[in-house]
Amino acid sequence: MVPGLARLHGAFSWFLLALHRKHRTYPIAYDSWIREQIVENPGMPQLYDRLPALFEIAHLESRELDQKAADLRALADTYLA
Numbered sequence: 045m046v047p048g049l050a051r052l053h054g055a056f057s058w059f060l061l062a063l064h065r066k067h068r069t070y071p072i073a074y075d076s077w078i079r080e081q082i083v084e085n086p087g088m089p090q091l092y093d094r095l096p097a098l099f100e101i102a103h104l105e106s107r108e109l110d111q112k113a114a115d116l117r118a119l120a121d122t123y124l125a
Contacts, residue, residue, distance in 0.1 A: 059120055067085070070085075
């Protein structure tokens with residue numbers, strides 16, 4: 045895995061953990077069943093609609109991963125505050 049992509053994936057896992065803790069729900073798995081864990085458990089379809097774009101990466105050798113990290117940080121600021 046590309047190092048930047050691995051860090052993004054790790055940060056996303058921590059985001060999901062924090063989201064579950066905030067809503068006092070139990071995760072199924074941090075890297076699968078994402079839709080069910082976001083839409084059904086805490087009932088946040090609007091958040092789920094924004095998540096796929098985090099992993100739609102056209103150029104791994106670019107600043108695109110930095111932007112995805114900033115996008116994830118903005119989601120954390122919005123949904124974990």
